[in-house]
Amino acid sequence: MQAVELNQELFDELERYIDSIETKETALIEVLHQAQNLFGYLPMEVQLFIGEKLNVPASKIYGVVSFYSYFTTKPKGKNVINVCTGTACFVRNAESIVKEFEKRLSIKTGETTSNGMFTIDCLRCVGACGLAPVVMVNDEVYGKVKVEDIPKIIAKYSE
CATH class of the missing domain: 1.10.10 (Arc Repressor Mutant, subunit A)
Structure with missing residues (x-):
């Protein structure tokens, strides 16, 4: 968006x-x-x-x-990365997923990369608890995400 x-x-x-x-x-x-x-x-x-x-x-x-968290007064990146931090995702290491995205993209949650390609946000629950931890990039859902999956996810949207 x-x-x-x-x-x-x-x-x-x-x-x-x-x-x-x-x-x-x-x-x-x-x-x-x-x-x-x-x-x-x-x-x-x-x-x-x-x-x-x-x-x-x-x-x-x-x-x-x-x-409402859906609305924003700041421009978002072309690719919005939402990490679920609801209970099921949180207990399955969502915090480390967030930290790895922040590290790799050199931005904090709520920020957008200088080139406008990525924004990192957190959601409370996406209703896919069986797939925890869950990451959504735009409308695409990634389940059972591990820290080592993050470079591949970023690369897919960097093109």
């Missing part, structure tokens, strides 16, 4: 999407999802635009964006 330039065409597309919604009063989360899909993240300019179009205060929008 790489961030894209904030251009007028994307704002126009978001406006058309909002205009197509019949019940705008209950559409905030739906609109935020659409905006994040379009822009790759939800900078303040996009939040204010949504507030204006839905007649929702900016404080409420920011509250929703900052509450």
Whole structure:
């Protein structure tokens, strides 16, 4: 989910999407999802635009964006690496998986590499406890991940 330039065409597309919604009063989360899909993240300019179009205060929008972990106000890398740190994954060494990704990519969790290729994040549970520890890169799931698997996973997405 790489961030894209904030251009007028994307704002126009978001406006058309909002205009197509019949019940705008209950559409905030739906609109935020659409905006994040379009822009790759939800900078303040996009939040204010949504507030204006839905007649929702900016404080409420920011509250929703900052509450739900799915939403981000910072651009993410082309490849988002999510390491599950739920109970099953945690007891099966998820912490060492996170540390190895951080070491190999020279960034901390929540950060993006300088070339914009990778972001490391953690999730609480992906519902695949039998495959613990689990790593997701974009929409691809890797189960029973070992520290020695990480270079191969990174290489697959470095091309």
